Amino acid sequence: MTPTPVIPGFHPDPSICRVGDDYYLVCSSFEYFPGIPVFHSRNLWQWTRIGNVLDRPSQLDLTPRTASSGGIYAPTLRHHDGRFHLIVTDVSPGGGNLLVTATDPAGPWSEPVPLPGVPGIDPDLAWDEDGTCWCTVAGVEQARLDVKTGKTVGTPRTLWSGTPGAKAPEAPHLYRIGDYWYLLIAEGGTERGHGISIARGPRPDGPFEPCPDNPVLSHRSTDHPVQNTGHGDLVQGPDGSWWMVFLGVRPGGGTPGWHVLGRETFLAPVEWVDGWPVVGEIVSGTDAGEPVRDDFDTATLHTRWISLRTPPAKHITTEERASHLTLHARGDSLDAADVTFLGHRQQHLSCRVRAEADTSQGRGGLAVRLDEHHHYEIEAGEGEVRVLARIGPLRSEVAARPLPPGPVVLAVDITAHTTLDDARTGPDLVRLGTASADGTFTELAALDGRYLSTEVAGGFTGRVLGMYAAAGRVDFDRFSYEPVHP
Known part of the structure; x- marks a missing residue:
């Protein structure tokens, strides 16, 4: 074990x-x-x-x-x-x-x-x-x-x-x-x-x-x-x-x-x-990476939240709309060094993440980020919900469908591979899509997780899962992170 x-x-x-x-x-x-x-x-x-x-x-x-x-x-x-x-x-x-x-x-x-x-x-x-x-x-x-x-x-x-x-x-x-x-x-x-x-x-x-x-x-x-x-x-x-x-x-x-x-x-x-x-031998910790749910109903954010570099406070706030996190865009995508992004470290090999977004005044979504050149996201706005992928010099819109009126629950499910199909099997599968009111997950794309790894991207950091704004204003009503144990 x-x-x-x-x-x-x-x-x-x-x-x-x-x-x-x-x-x-x-x-x-x-x-x-x-x-x-x-x-x-x-x-x-x-x-x-x-x-x-x-x-x-x-x-x-x-x-x-x-x-x-x-x-x-x-x-x-x-x-x-x-x-x-x-x-x-x-x-x-x-x-x-x-x-x-x-x-x-x-x-x-x-x-x-x-x-x-x-x-x-x-x-x-x-x-x-x-x-x-x-x-x-x-x-x-x-x-x-x-x-x-x-x-x-x-x-x-x-x-x-x-x-x-x-x-x-x-x-x-x-x-x-x-x-x-x-x-x-x-x-x-x-x-x-x-x-x-x-x-x-x-x-x-x-x-x-x-x-x-x-x-x-x-x-x-x-x-x-x-x-x-x-x-x-x-x-x-x-x-x-x-x-x-x-x-x-x-x-x-x-x-x-x-x-x-x-x-x-x-x-x-x-x-x-x-x-x-x-x-001596490694002593296993208790499951310190507990489930997280934030309804953004306090004036200050929990100390677990991290943003990129030092954004002005007005770009990330819980005070503009009651019980919502409001993000105002700066950079226009996760490729930008100054993108407005608020995240939570991925702490489990398998996990489930949900964020309810109102993109009626802008465009943004839920991202799995390693750095500016390696990230996946499920993005909503401008009449469409889409999956985007950036892997090194390559950027692609992987899948898209029309965005229905009203807020949308954006979803990411990450599942670690516990068996190997062959020696080239990646570490995990990142599934991106939406979730309905009853929790049903609708997948838009499933992507190989190896491209969001240190062995591919280089550097010293790990994945951060979070919300971002790429245009205008995006309001998030809630965020949840749930570990999934085999």
Whole structure:
């Protein structure tokens, strides 16, 4: 049986810290706004979203120049001296590394402090006994950091950079455990060769000796159903137990295997043997990806909703029409970087999505999005309901029929393939159509899901299912997302 993530769907690059009996975890968010979801748990395998770190345009301005799979990379969350500190990279044009703080991880978080002296990506924070803060980045380089001013002290110096010949030493995390300082890194690239290695030394700046059993975690060249394992972070429980959170993917279909949900957050226990961590088998999470129904009857949207980049608030609102989500178009299709889009991460390999749309004043619909060049949608407006597909340079209207008067329930059913017809079988089938008042699904088209996968599209994100406006104004009365279990 395939182990399940503790936080399913597109939630990569987990970073975790514990305060008392409470665990807090954050993930990368890339081109989506608000940035950096925050989760809370008391037991490590049941997590609840409590907010987002970068939830104001003053904190995060992802302009249309921010490419898909750009934006916010690899946050590190730490608690020190009564405050939560989060350091992260914005790879957008004009971005860079930045630091925010909060007394409550649910927010509000401070305005960002720029860190011009911190190079590279994937920054980490660790404090020694003297209160000195050490910032370590991918590469692997390190400098001392004044977290109040954002200024570095001295010139960044190179540390241990992982296994000789292994590419992309990244995601460093530094810890004081017992008599040693440990430097945990990811290496091998974030694809099938991904892994986690560790070294230890007498001081936070080394020198570091590598673990003789590196990598301490990798599923490369195995038939394990969870692949691309890497980018880990260690945490100790109140009972003295040790755990690691890390990212992984669940490929489906035939060869080479396609993952469509993005990189997800997994959990495994850790034992210490001769001063080195030994990572155990993955612990399956409870079904954290619960059903979702939103009737848009509150003034503010739930923290689960994400939009593209940083759209003006007037383009996405629940205040214009009672118990409706109103979207005002900017870009004219899902191909546009500034399209008005509000989505929910796909968190299950099979699921059912419905959205009731009033397109009497515009055109829009329900989309399965990976990026601007890879998306499927069921769209209504201008007298027609149609299925559209964008796969790389190809864009097609796959099917169409007349649109009856009044609102229409747009529907997407995604079904994972559990058997293989042959080695080329895709990971899932995406069926797009409409639903009647009694729930009857009328299919307009069924499309191969492999073309909305990372193996085809590239990048670092996963599918997001959501509503959009491509012309004028579109009102949505409700949205529902329901997992379908085999």
